[in-house]
Each structure stands twice: as structure tokens, then as C-alpha cells.
Amino acid sequence: MHQLTLAEIAQGLAAKKFSSVELTQSLLARIAQLDPQLNSFITVTQDSALQQAKAADERRAAGETGALLGAPLAHKDLFCTQGIRTSCGSKMLDNFTAPYDATVVAKLAAAGAVSLGKTNMDEFAMGSANESSHYGAVKNPWNLEHVPGGSSGGSAAAVAARLLPAATGTDTGGSIRQPAALTNLTGLKPTYGRVSRWGMIAYASSLDQGGPLARTAEDCALLLQGMAGFDAKDSTSVDEPVPDYSATLGDSIKGLRIGLPKEYFSAGLDPRIAELIHASVKELEKLGAVVKEISLPNMQHAIPAYYVIAPAEASSNLSRFDGVRFGYRCEDPKDLTDLYKRSRAEGFGAEVQNRIMVGAYALSAGYYDAYYLQAQKIRRLIKNDFMAAFQDVDLILGPTTPNPAWKIGAKNNDPVAAYLEDVYTITANLAGLPGISMPAGFVDGLPVGVQLLAPYFQEGRLLNVAHQYQLTTDWHTRTPTGF
Amino acid sequence: MQWEVVIGLEIHTQLATQSKIFSGSATTFGSAPNTQASLIDLGMPGVLPVLNEEAVRMAVKFGLAIDAEIGQHNVFARKNYFYPDLPKGYQISQMELPIVGKGHLDITLEDGTVKRVGITRAHLEEDAGKSLHEDFSGMSGIDLNRAGTPLLEIVSEPDMRSAKEAVAYVKAIHALVRYLGICDGNMAEGSLRCDCNVSVRPKGQAEFGTRCEIKNVNSFRFIEKAINTEVQRQIELIEDGGKVIQQTRLYDPNKDETRAMRSKEEANDYRYFPDPDLLPVIIDDAFLDTTRATLPELPPQKRERFQAQFGLSAYDASVLASSREQADYFEQVVGISGDAKLAANWVMVELGSLLNKQGVEIDASPVSAAQLGGMLKRITDNTISGKIAKMVFEAMANGEGSADEIIEAKGLKQVTDSGAISAVLDEMLAANAEQVEQYRAADEAKRGKMFGFFVGQAMKASKGKANPQQVNELLKQKLEG
Numbered sequence: 020m021h022q023l024t025l026a027e028i029a030q031g032l033a034a035k036k037f038s039s040v041e042l043t044q045s046l047l048a049r050i051a052q053l054d055p056q057l058n059s060f061i062t063v064t065q066d067s068a069l070q071q072a073k074a075a076d077e078r079r080a081a082g083e084t085g086a087l088l089g090a091p092l093a094h095k096d097l098f099c100t101q102g103i104r105t106s107c108g109s110k111m112l113d114n115f116t117a118p119y120d121a122t123v124v125a126k127l128a129a130a131g132a133v134s135l136g137k138t139n140m141d142e143f144a145m146g147s148a149n150e151s152s153h154y155g156a157v158k159n160p161w162n163l164e165h166v167p168g169g170s171s172g173g174s175a176a177a178v179a180a181r182l183l184p185a186a187t188g189t190d191t192g193g194s195i196r197q198p199a200a201l202t203n204l205t206g207l208k209p210t211y212g213r214v215s216r217w218g219m220i221a222y223a224s225s226l227d228q229g230g231p232l233a234r235t236a237e238d239c240a241l242l243l244q245g246m247a248g249f250d251a252k253d254s255t256s257v258d259e260p261v262p263d264y265s266a267t268l269g270d271s272i273k274g275l276r277i278g279l280p281k282e283y284f285s286a287g288l289d290p291r292i293a294e295l296i297h298a299s300v301k302e303l304e305k306l307g308a309v310v311k312e313i314s315l316p317n318m319q320h321a322i323p324a325y326y327v328i329a330p331a332e333a334s335s336n337l338s339r340f341d342g343v344r345f346g347y348r349c350e351d352p353k354d355l356t357d358l359y360k361r362s363r364a365e366g367f368g369a370e371v372q373n374r375i376m377v378g379a380y381a382l383s384a385g386y387y388d389a390y391y392l393q394a395q396k397i398r399r400l401i402k403n404d405f406m407a408a409f410q411d412v413d414l415i416l417g418p419t420t421p422n423p424a425w426k427i428g429a430k431n432n433d434p435v436a437a438y439l440e441d442v443y444t445i446t447a448n449l450a451g452l453p454g455i456s457m458p459a460g461f462v463d464g465l466p467v468g469v470q471l472l473a474p475y476f477q478e479g480r481l482l483n484v485a486h487q488y489q490l491t492t493d494w495h496t497r498t499p500t501g502f
Numbered sequence: 503m504q505w506e507v508v509i510g511l512e513i514h515t516q517l518a519t520q521s522k523i524f525s526g527s528a529t530t531f532g533s534a535p536n537t538q539a540s541l542i543d544l545g546m547p548g549v550l551p552v553l554n555e556e557a558v559r560m561a562v563k564f565g566l567a568i569d570a571e572i573g574q575h576n577v578f579a580r581k582n583y584f585y586p587d588l589p590k591g592y593q594i595s596q597m598e599l600p601i602v603g604k605g606h607l608d609i610t611l612e613d614g615t616v617k618r619v620g621i622t623r624a625h626l627e628e629d630a631g632k633s634l635h636e637d638f639s640g641m642s643g644i645d646l647n648r649a650g651t652p653l654l655e656i657v658s659e660p661d662m663r664s665a666k667e668a669v670a671y672v673k674a675i676h677a678l679v680r681y682l683g684i685c686d687g688n689m690a691e692g693s694l695r696c697d698c699n700v701s702v703r704p705k706g707q708a709e710f711g712t713r714c715e716i717k718n719v720n721s722f723r724f725i726e727k728a729i730n731t732e733v734q735r736q737i738e739l740i741e742d743g744g745k746v747i748q749q750t751r752l753y754d755p756n757k758d759e760t761r762a763m764r765s766k767e768e769a770n771d772y773r774y775f776p777d778p779d780l781l782p783v784i785i786d787d788a789f790l791d792t793t794r795a796t797l798p799e800l801p802p803q804k805r806e807r808f809q810a811q812f813g814l815s816a817y818d819a820s821v822l823a824s825s826r827e828q829a830d831y832f833e834q835v836v837g838i839s840g841d842a843k844l845a846a847n848w849v850m851v852e853l854g855s856l857l858n859k860q861g862v863e864i865d866a867s868p869v870s871a872a873q874l875g876g877m878l879k880r881i882t883d884n885t886i887s888g889k890i891a892k893m894v895f896e897a898m899a900n901g902e903g904s905a906d907e908i909i910e911a912k913g914l915k916q917v918t919d920s921g922a923i924s925a926v927l928d929e930m931l932a933a934n935a936e937q938v939e940q941y942r943a944a945d946e947a948k949r950g951k952m953f954g955f956f957v958g959q960a961m962k963a964s965k966g967k968a969n970p971q972q973v974n975e976l977l978k979q980k981l982e983g
Binding site for chain 1: 541544545546547548549550551552553580582584586589590591592644771773774775778779780781
């Protein structure tokens with residue numbers, strides 16, 4: 020039963036082949052059995068999952084239908100869940116029980132989805148290896164010595180290991196697409212403003228966006244359908260109708276113009292990955308796509324700009340974790356300054372502290388113009404590059420990551436090397452564009468992802484192309500040994 | 503050495519919106535601690551702000567009223583600092599692109615001259631909560647009811663040259679925001695608070711001296727005292743060979759002194775940057791037009807109209823126009839009595855001192871505008887004299903009814919029958935035969951003084967009801983005759 024995709028589950032539940040309770044019980048048992056190897060969950064909500072499954076079965080018995088009714092999934096542990104610990108992978112929030120549901124959580128619950136728990140993540144979503152979690156590193160099911168990517172590494176590892184069919188994630192610089200690539204999943208980062216950020220604990224507000232991780236584009240369409248939409252509680256949410264993503268999956272991609280940015284295939288890209296990407300391009304050409312080379316000249320500036328803007332926003336967003344109202348508070352503070360200093364020094368991990376320091380520095384008087392304003396200018400240039408490119412092409416294609424998953428601990432002493440892993444994904448966040456990563460093959464037994472980027476609100480086009488590709492390839496159906 | 507004082511003010515006005523600037527919580531004053539604090543006000547992880555349109559409308563109203571450029575593209579920014587009553591670790595404010603740009607306000611000084619004070623800008627921001635240090639032994643309590651209350655911070659140019667001018671400016675702002683209905687102006691509850699930037703320089707010097715900022719002064723009287731005290735401190739310091747250091751200071755009204763809080767070097771670096779959770783606010787022309795259409799007649803226009811229409815002095819006109827309630831009261835009294843100067847005098851002097859004594863505002867006056875107008879009408883039609891009117895006024899203040907009812911009940915109607923007055927005078931003169939003799943023997947200068955004695959006696963004898971003018975005329979005839 021654990022091999023079923025969301026789409027297959029929807030059919031099975033509709034055909035009464037099994038109940039949501041049966042499915043949920045089976046997956047909970049699988050999590051209990053296998054997750055100790057992976058560490059992909061921070062909290063498993065067995066009791067509430069079974070209650071939700073029961074309620075979904077009752078709704079279905081009463082005549083209700085819906086693709087997500089009774090479908091099991093899990094939330095990255097930065098989506099607030101009422102009455103359930105929401106830790107953000109941090110000691111700071113280890114004791115934090117959210118008093119409300121994030122909009123994404125509430126929408127999926129209303130659609131009848133069953134939440135099995137909260138998945139592990141890099142602390143406050145800062146990282147691309149899922150090694151910075153207070154709850155320990157997450158292992159890649161394809162090779163337990165390797166990282167699953169991050170920051171949505173728990174969601175990715177759990178779905179890749181067939182502990183559940185799909186999970187929510189968030190993507191600030193690649194945190195959905197990169198772990199999807201490293202674990203052989205399909206992961207979509209929607210247009211900024213497509214999915215509400217209400218209740219999603221902020222890392223970098225102008226870049227953060229929630230989205231689905233699943234094994235197929237078809238499943239991503241189903242999950243995104245349940246997540247997307249305008250939310251008056253999020254001022255950056257966009258009031259734009261949500262199309263039926265499943266309805267256009269079958270559209271022909273004949274004549275689709277795909278741009279290959281030459282900057283994505285330059286030095287730094289593992290040649291074995293380059294080969295797989297070109298192979299995927301060939302597949303799309305067979306389906307009728309037309310390919311041309313394009314240029315995104317400002318891409319080289321993306322990482323420096325991102326590592327100013329994201330930490331700057333984070334330094335402010337994380338100020339609320341001060342030991343006063345919620346979260347970790349140090350023992351016996353001497354005075355107010357001591358309370359702040361020790362609560363934050365003891366509650367935040369090293370990478371979070373690094374980024375707060377970098378961000379506070381970039382915003383300081385005398386440095387603001389040189390760093391923050393400069394980074395915002397680069398951001399505009401990068402956006403302009405994309406706008407110009409989309410005059411000529413419908414989609415942009417390239418590798419999701421320059422390398423396959425690395426060994427746990429391999430980049431611990433070289434944060435810049437880890438930062439460079441985001442080189443292909445970060446631009447979409449800076450420009451606010453939607454992007455998807457889908458499986459494109461393996462290097463040394465480790466998965467490789469191909470990334471597609473589309474104009475604003477063209478998630479449907481991304482899912483359509485990915486689905487068509489997955490109809491003619493089988494990379495996405497491969498299962499890691501032992502799972 | 504002659505010193506010149508330079509003052510600029512930052513006034514924080516709490517906008518009178520029903521709900522907070524970025525959340526739906528109520529803004530009522532005085533509720534039990536933390537009963538008006540939502541998830542957003544608590545700065546819970548994952549919450550987001552949504553701008554209250556009413557706060558924008560109120561800020562625009564203010565901008566239009568001071569003839570300012572409206573920031574049609576204005577931006578909220580985060581001001582980052584740690585404090586227990588600042589839940590998010592930053593205050594949402596405006597920095598580079600405020601909602602209200604350069605404007606000005608005319609103030610009337612005591613000598614009637616009008617001075618134009620420049621307003622640099624006004625921006626929207628959220629208020630912080632309150633730290634409570636009493637009632638918690640060894641701990642502090644935090645009340646977040648006030649956190650997120652909308653504030654409009656109004657920053658003036660350093661245009662004021664005395665504490666009196668500063669107070670006149672604050673009063674003018676106070677009147678204006680109340681006129682506009684955007685702030686209740688209740689200074690005791692902190693609805694209008696003032697930071698005073700004060701410096702001194704030798705008279706004639708072009709550049710400003712080093713300034714100190716006195717934080718959070720919350721009454722007109724304290725503003726005047728705090729500024730004067732600080733000016734004195736700075737002058738003494740410089741004259742003793744010292745130097746003023748740029749500082750933030752606090753005024754202690756009990757000791758009538760200002761104390762240093764922190765110096766410029768210790769000042770926070772607030773690391774302002776545009777708030778990524780809020781989009782830029784775009785104010786289109788249609789919004790400006792509809793808001794402009796809701797503006798009431800404002801103090802300067804009202805003052806000018808009072809002068810032109812009623813022939814009042816500039817000072818009287820500006821006092822009466824200083825609050826909307828007082829101006830409305832005055833106009834109602836004029837409407838009934840028909841005598842604007844008389845109405846102005848009674849509203850400012852007699853009513854003013856009554857309200858002062860009872861410690862109430864004019865909208866809670868024990869004597870209504872209709873009552874006062876009715877009484878003044880009886881003065882103008884000679885039913886009662888000005889002196890009797892004071893008795894009637896007192897009776898109205900005691901709740902004894904309308905002027906006519908009181909005049910009737912107490913028999914206070916003025917005696918204008920010259921036969922009756924003549925009889926009273928004859929009786930009085932007979933009783934004071936000795937003084938009459940002296941009067942007749944006296945020279946012109948002395949007679950003038952003595953005449954007053956007879957008028958007094960006559961009024962006393964008539965219980966104040968005799969028409970004073972008639973008493974004068976008849977008495978003159980009788981004494982001369």
C-alpha cells in the first residue's frame with residue numbers, strides 16, 4: 020500500500036478498495052518501523068492522524084468526494100499546527116505548541132487530508148543538507164550515509180522512502196527543489212504569493228514559499244491544488260484564480276519553447292549530471308518541445324545577493340525568539356540582557372546564529388547601502404533577465420543542483436561550498452518565479468534532478484511538462500533499496 | 503549673552519481606529535491586561551500583518567489638513583530593537599517613504615500674531631505594549647493591549663523659539679486631530695505624547711546648537727516646564743564653560759528637572775529596512791478626493807470666519823476655534839442670542855471658569871449652549887442686567903432650569919418703569935440725607951466718586967433689578983436738581 024501515489028490512493032479510496040484508516044494505520048506502522056533509520060519525522064501524530072482518517076472515511080461514506088479526502092501526508096515542521104509542537108527544527112521552539120493552524124494546514128485539513136506528523140528540517144529552514152536540525156541529521160534513503168538535501172529534508176526523505184505519498188515543504192532558496200532532486204522526487208516551488216504564508220514560520224519573508232513534494236507531477240498537482248489560493252491574512256498573497264492543475268496535465272507539449280541558459284551548464288556542474296540533463300532535454304524534444312540556448316547574465320550574482328537578503332530578513336524575523344513570550348528561555352537570567360543573550364545563544368544553533376549575524380551586519384548603519392540595497396538591485400536585474408528570457412521561451416530548463424547528494428558532514432567546515440549547492444535554485448526565489456524539480460537519472464546510485472522554471476503563475480505549465488516527461492520516463496518510479 | 507531657543511517636536515498621536523493597525527484586535531483603553539492581544543499582537547511565530555485601511559485614511563486626512571504632500575507610494579519599514587514589550591523584536595514604522603510629507607500649520611500666539619510652523623513629515627507606525635513593574639515582586643509584567651495601536655508620528659521643523667510657542671503648536675495639533683476625528687486627544691491616557699528636541703544658540707548665530715531630546719512628555723503644562731527647565735540647564739552648562747552633549751533625556755515633573763537616558767553613542771542602530779510582509783501602500787487620486795471631501799472646517803478657516811463674520815479679535819477667535827466642541831457651542835449660543843461679542847465673552851470667561859472649577863470639558867458642560875444663549879437673549883433685550891445674569895448663570899449651573907424659568911421664579915426681571923425706580927431712589931436719598939448734603943457741597947472731581955456710592959445703594963435697594971442705565975440718569979437728575 021505504501022507504493023501508492025496520491026492519485027492511486029484517491030482512486031483506491033473512491034473505489035472503496037481500502038479505507039483511510041487502514042491506509043493510515045499501515046503507513047504509521049511503516050514509519051515506526053523504518054523512520055529510525057532516516058530520522059525524517061520530528062513528531063508523529065498517531066492519534067490525531069487516526070481520528071482524521073476516521074473522520075475522512077465518515078465524510079466519504081456520507082457521499083463526499085475529493086482527491087485529498089483521506090489522503091495521508093505530513094507537514095514540514097515550520098507550518099503551525101494547532102495543539103501540536105511546531106519546532107522549526109530548533110531547540111528554540113522545542114517546547115512550542117502552536118495555538119493555531121497555518122492556512123496551508125487548515126486548507127488541507129478541510130479537504131480531508133490526514134496529517135501523519137511533522138517532518139524534520141534544517142533549523143529555521145537554513146541549510147541545504149538537513150544537518151542543522153536540533154533533532155539530528157536526516158538520512159537520504161538512497162544512501163544512508165548521504166544527506167537528503169534541505170531544508171525540507173525530512174519531507175523529502177519520508178516521501179522517497181515511501182513512508183507517505185506526499186508532504187508539504189517550503190522553498191526559500193531551493194529548499195523544496197533541491198531535496199526533491201537529491202531524493203528522486205518531484206517538488207514544486209510555486210510563484211511567490213500563490214500559497215499563503217500565514218502560519219509558516221518565516222525564514223526570509225520575501226523569498227519563502229510553501230509547496231508540494233511528491234513522487235510524481237500528478238501528485239504535486241493534487242497537493243498544490245489543496246494548498247494554493249488567495250489568503251486575506253497574508254498581504255503578499257496574490258488574488259489570482261487557481262486553475263485546475265490536474266486538468267492540463269495531459270496537454271500536448273508540442274511546440275513548447277524551452278530555453279537552456281548557458282550559465283547553467285558552465286564550470287561547477289558535475290559533467291555526469293550535465294549528461295543526464297541533456298538526455299532529459301532529448302526526451303522533451305521527442306515530445307515536440309523546441310530547444311534553444313538563452314542567457315541569464317546576472318546569475319553569477321545570485322548567491323551573494325541571496326546571502327545578503329535572506330539573512331537580513333532572517334535577522335529581523337527571528338528577533339521574536341527572545342525568551343520572553345514563548346520558546347526556549349535560559350535558566351536563571353540575571354537581568355534582561357542576560358535573558359536575551361543566553362536564551363538566543365543557547366536556543367539557536369550555529370548556522371542560525373551565523374545568518375543572524377550576517378543579516379544584522381548587512382542592515383547596519385553604514386553598510387545598508389553597500390549590502391542590502393545593492394543586493395536588491397541585483398535582485399531586480401535577475402528578475403529582468405528572466406523577463407527578457409521569457410519573451411522568447413515558455414520554460415527554462417537546467418540542472419537542479421550542481422552535484423548529487425554529498426556525504427553527511429562533508430561540507431560542515433565549508434559553509435560556502437554548501438551555499439554554492441543552491442546556485443541553480445536561488446534565482447527563482449529572488450525573481451519570485453515558479454520552479455519544479457523532477458527526477459532525471461542517477462549518478463553513482465544517487466538521484467539527479469532536472470529543474471524547470473516558468474513565468475509567474477504558470478505552475479500548470481510546469482506540472483504539464485513534468486507529467487508528460489514522466490509518462491515517457493521511469494526515473495521517478497525507482498524505489499530506494501530497503502524501502 | 504543673549505540666547506535663542508530652538509525647538510522641534512515629535513508628536514505621537516494614537517489614531518482613533520476601532521481596531522489595531524495590523525490586526526483585528528480592539529483598541530479600547532483600560533481593558534484587563536492582554537485581553538486585547540491577538541496572535542498577531544503577541545508576535546507569534548508565523549503570523550503576518552494586514553494593514554488597517556482606516557489608519558491610512560486618517561493619516562491622509564491629517565496630511566490634507568496641513569496642506570502636505572501625500573506619499574502616494576509609501577512604504578512600511580521595520581525598526582529593529584529588543585524590548586520585552588515589543589513582541590516581534592521590531593516595530594513596524596515608516597522610514598524613507600512616509601505617508602505624509604512636507605506640510606505646515608499656522609499657530610496663533612498670545613499676542614495674536616500668527617506663526618507658520620513647518621511639518622517635516624508624518625508617518626504611520628504601531629505602538630508597543632507596556633511593561634508593568636509594580637505588583638510583580640522581582641519580575642516585570644507585560645501588557646500587550648496597546649501593542650499594535652496605530653500611531654501617527656508628526657515631526658515638526660525646528661521652528662519654535664520658546665516653550666510657549668511649542669505649547670501653542672502642540673495645542674494646535676491637538677485641536678486639529680480632534681477636529682479631524684482621528685485622535686481623541688486624551689493626553690492622560692497617552693493618546694497624544696510629545697518628544698521635545700531642544701537646543702540653544704547665541705542670538706544671531708546661524709547654525710543650531712547641540713540638541714537634546716526630552717522623551718514622552720504628556721501634558722501641555724509639562725511640555726512648557728520641561729522645555730524651560732532644559733533650556734535653563736543648557737544655558738547654565740554653556741555659560742559655565744561646559745558643552746551640551748546630544749542626548750535623550752527624561753523630564754521628572756516631581757523634581758522639575760530633566761535627566762539623561764542615553765547619549766548618541768549609546769543609541770540603537772535600528773537597522774531599518776522595508777518590511778517584506780507588507781506591500782507598498784499606493785494611494786490613488788480617487789482615494790485622495792473622497793478623503794478630502796470628508797474634511798470638516800478646520801481651526802484656521804474657522805478662526806478667520808469668526809473674525810470676519812462676528813468681528814472677534816484674532817485671539818478670541820483662535821481661542822474659540824481651538825476645539826471643535828467649543829466652536830460649535832459658541833456658534834449655537836450666537837445663533838440664539840444674536841450677539842457674538844457677548845457670546846464670546848460669556849463662553850470664554852464665565853463658562854470657562856465654571857468648567858475649570860468643575861473640571862469638565864465643554865461637551866459635559868452643566869449649562870447647555872441653548873441655556874446660555876437663552877440667557878444672553880434676556881441681557882440683550884434688557885430683561886436682566888449683566889449683574890443679574892451672573893446669578894441666573896449660577897442657578898442654571900445648579901440645574902434650576904432655563905434662564906426664563908429662573909428669572910420668573912426668582913423675580914429677577916429688570917425694573918424699567920421709571921416711576922418705580924424714581925420711588926426707590928427717593929427713598930434711598932432720604933435715608934442718606936447726609937451724603938446728599940456732602941455731594942452737593944463737593945466739587946466735580948469728588949462728585950464723580952460719590953456718585954458711584956449712590957448707584958450702589960440704589961441697586962442694592964432694588965435688589966439689583968433696576969435697569970442700571972435708568973438708575974444713572976434719574977439719579978443724576980435728582981442729585982443735581
